[in-house]
Amino acid sequence: MTRVLVVEDEPQLVRALEINLRARKYDVDAAGDGATALSLAAQHPPDAVLLDLGLPDMDGIQVMRTLRRWSRAPILVVSARNTSDEKVEALDAGADDYITKPFSMNELLARLRAATRRTDGPKGASSAEATGAESGVVRTGGFTLDLLAKKATRDGAAIRLTPTEWHLLEVLIRNRGRLVTQRQxxxxxxxPTYRTQSNYLRVYMAQLRRKLETDPSHPRYLVTAPGMGYRFEG
Structure with a gap:
């Protein structure tokens, strides 16, 4: 059973999330502050985290950075903060998705399902098979990706990628040299419910370029076909 850690200091929202998650057969742990969240995560490692940023004892960004030292569980930020800079900061800190309050419970649950599917990875095939790289390692002139170990390096330095970023890369590498449409x-x-949300792609592709490309404004490997999609050249 999938275990979800809810980190939220609004009791009514916590209750609503607990009811909806348990009705769908999730195990739920709830924490009203950052310290409790980190303690619970250490005792009962979660499969996914729903994280508010405005906590009473510490900022949610700090909680996320601490979790990311040892956990690869997808983290979905659920916050009233809605500026582009705040969203980018959360993604940089390790968030896999960002949901702005108020939100639809059905949308949140759909995003949670998508995040846990990405972490589970493809069934019945290794990551190397899924991407067509027998060794699971992709080397370019600028960076190296170990798709099996989920490790990325650039100029010899380790780069942390989120599960969503890895999934994007795997799809692009599987279609190396070919255009992959935004819809695909x-x-x-x-x-399938996100086939028109092209803003998701823009945010995540910008993140990947900043982490991997030498010159993100003129990408060599993660190439855009304007209005159509993206292509991995490497």
Whole structure:
């Protein structure tokens, strides 16, 4: 059973999330502050985290950075903060998705399902088979990706990628040299209900370029076909 850690200091929202998650057969742990969340995560490692940023004892970004030292569980930020800079900061800190309050419970549950599917990975095939790279290692002139170990390095330094970023890369590498449409990427990575949400791709591709490309404004490997999709050249 999938275990979800809810980190939220609004009791009514916590109750609503607990009811909806347990009705769908999730195990739920709830914490009203950052310290309790980190303690619970250490005792009962979660399969996914729903994290508010405005906690009473510490900022949610700090909680996320601490979790990311040892956990690869997908983290979905659920916050009233809605500026682009705040979303980018959360993604940089390790968030896999960002949901702005108020939100639809059905949308949150769909995004949670998508995030846990990405972490589970493809069934019946190794990551190397899924990407067509027998060794699971992709080397370029700028960076190296170990798709089996989920390790990325650039100029010899380790780069942390989120599960969503890895999934995007795997789809692009599987189609190396070929255009992958926005619709196809959205469907494969986020699911069929997100096929028109091209803003997701723009945010995540910008993140990947900043982490991997030498010159993110003039990408060599993660190439855009304007209005159409993306292509991995390497």
């Amino acid at each position: 990427l959205l469907q494969e990575v986020w699911g």
